[in-house]
Amino acid sequence: MGLATFKGGVHPFEGKELSMDKPVTQLKPTSGEMVYPLSQHIGAPAKPLVKVGDEVLVGQKIADAGGFISAVVNCSVSGKVKKIEPRIMVNGSKVMSIIVENDGEYRAVEGLGEDRDPASLSKADIREIVKQAGIVGLGGAGFPTNVKITPKDENAIDYVIVNGAECEPYLTCDYRMMLEEPERLVGGLKIMLQLFDNAKGVIGIENNKPQAIAKMKEMVKDEPRIEVCELLTKYPQGGERSLIYAVTGRAINSSMLPADAGCVVDNVNTVMAIYDAVAKRTPILERVVTITGDAIAEPQNFKVRTGMNYNDIIAAAGGFKTEPAKILSGGPMMGQSIFTTDVPVTKNSSSLTCFTVDEVEKYKETPCIRCGRCVSACPEFLVPVLMMSECRKRNLEGFEALEGMECIECGSCAFICPARRPLTQAFKEMKREVGALRRKRAEEAKAKAAAEAAEKGKEDAKK
Numbered sequence: 005m006g007l008a009t010f011k012g013g014v015h016p017f018e019g020k021e022l023s024m025d026k027p028v029t030q031l032k033p034t035s036g037e038m039v040y041p042l043s044q045h046i047g048a049p050a051k052p053l054v055k056v057g058d059e060v061l062v063g064q065k066i067a068d069a070g071g072f073i074s075a076v077v078n079c080s081v082s083g084k085v086k087k088i089e090p091r092i093m094v095n096g097s098k099v100m101s102i103i104v105e106n107d108g109e110y111r112a113v114e115g116l117g118e119d120r121d122p123a124s125l126s127k128a129d130i131r132e133i134v135k136q137a138g139i140v141g142l143g144g145a146g147f148p149t150n151v152k153i154t155p156k157d158e159n160a161i162d163y164v165i166v167n168g169a170e171c172e173p174y175l176t177c178d179y180r181m182m183l184e185e186p187e188r189l190v191g192g193l194k195i196m197l198q199l200f201d202n203a204k205g206v207i208g209i210e211n212n213k214p215q216a217i218a219k220m221k222e223m224v225k226d227e228p229r230i231e232v233c234e235l236l237t238k239y240p241q242g243g244e245r246s247l248i249y250a251v252t253g254r255a256i257n258s259s260m261l262p263a264d265a266g267c268v269v270d271n272v273n274t275v276m277a278i279y280d281a282v283a284k285r286t287p288i289l290e291r292v293v294t295i296t297g298d299a300i301a302e303p304q305n306f307k308v309r310t311g312m313n314y315n316d317i318i319a320a321a322g323g324f325k326t327e328p329a330k331i332l333s334g335g336p337m338m339g340q341s342i343f344t345t346d347v348p349v350t351k352n353s354s355s356l357t358c359f360t361v362d363e364v365e366k367y368k369e370t371p372c373i374r375c376g377r378c379v380s381a382c383p384e385f386l387v388p389v390l391m392m393s394e395c396r397k398r399n400l401e402g403f404e405a406l407e408g409m410e411c412i413e414c415g416s417c418a419f420i421c422p423a424r425r426p427l428t429q430a431f432k433e434m435k436r437e438v439g440a441l442r443r444k445r446a447e448e449a450k451a452k453a454a455a456e457a458a459e460k461g462k463e464d465a466k467k
């Protein structure tokens with residue numbers, strides 16, 4: 005039988021050799037400002053629980069979840085709250101943030117890091133611990149994990165899938181953690197399986213990581229509920245929909261959740277964070293980031309405290325060899341171009357990729373030659389060439405009719421296009437506009453229904 009995979013996709017240059025053989029380096033700042041944005045996740049911003057002048061400890065909850073889809077923020081150092089003000093995030097937006105002056109003493113809340121037996125906990129206990137630990141999807145999505153592990157019907161979940169594909173070129177933080185701390189991954193997965201009685205655990209890893217596959221197979225050989233699934237190396241194999249299809253043969257679309265296909269999917273470092281929270285009484289205080297690209301002197305992975313400034317991490321990687329022409333938060337396929345590195349590491353920032361050449365600037369767009377390569381590459385079976393025509397006409401309805409909202413913004417079509425058309429960028433913008441249009445339509449429908457109900461009420465009163 006062949007390796008598990010999905011239909012479509014592309015094979016971009018991997019670039020992983022820059023950092024994949026270097027052990028993860030721990031960085032711990034001794035002083036300076038730590039910045040904790042209140043939006044490091046999808047959903048409502050967190051609400052501050054501290055004020056300027058308060059003393060804070062490592063592991064202390066400094067902001068509470070601001071709604072059902074939201075996440076707690078915990079402090080990763082000890083010190084004093086210096087300011088609460090908007091600060092620039094890696095995506096360029098300004099977000100209200102708690103600024104703590106790190107005293108370098110790392111005084112911690114009571115019990116932090118102490119062992120706890122997961123078997124002694126109920127399912128509700130585990131979900132609450134994950135919530136209070138502020139865990140979100142560390143692969144970049146930032147979706148609150150406690151929501152993900154609380155589906156409507158937990159008995160309908162038959163797969164807990166660990167996303168170890170790491171298909172994004174240049175990134176190696178998941179790979180290194182599977183090699184260096186596999187016990188945390190297996191421990192976290194076993195805790196997740198405690199929540200889902202009918203599920204088996206599957207760790208999906210692309211076959212360009214044979215050492216990680218061998219390590220994880222060795223680790224789970226005596227675990228009857230866990231197996232390793234070897235995936236064909238192909239981008240976007242680590243996309244949630246692609247991974248679910250590769251492992252289970254089930255397809256989901258934008259109106260469905262993985263749970264609708266009986267799956268819960270979490271990235272390697274997220275599962276490790278679940279282990280830390282439940283078995284080691286440690287919320288998210290640090291994460292692993294890849295600092296890489298041909299502009300970086302010594303590309304490698306670092307384990308860093310959340311809130312730390314990216315400039316300090318770049319300096320620890322030897323700084324820039326050459327002034328970068330482009331810096332991406334994330335990898336070259338799905339990463340976002342950034343204009344400053346004076347930004348904090350957040351829970352969902354996985355990497356900086358720094359290039360000496362800006363490939364987008366280097367090659368100019370030419371007319372479409374109708375080659376159809378974008379269609380073959382699309383993992384969602386869309387027709388990017390036609391979607392692009394609707395984008396150019398700003399025809400929102402036409403874009404919707406072509407199922408444009410199913411686009412996962414993976415970048416495969418733009419990568420393969422010989423005419424260098426900015427397909428993905430156009431689709432991202434169009435999706436935002438269609439999303440706004442759909443919200444407007446929903447509000448209008450609601451207002452119309454309310455007006456009709458009021459009218460009917462008046463007529464009934466007259467009778």
Ligand code: SF4
Pocket residue numbers: 381382383384385386388410411412413414415416417418427428431
């Ligand atoms: S249309 Fe969207 S989902 Fe399809 S290849 Fe392009 S970016 Fe990916």
Ligand code: SF4
Pocket residue numbers: 371372373374375376377378379388389392420421422423424425
């Ligand atoms: S890959 Fe580019 S050139 Fe080919 S059909 Fe698609 S948009 Fe046109």
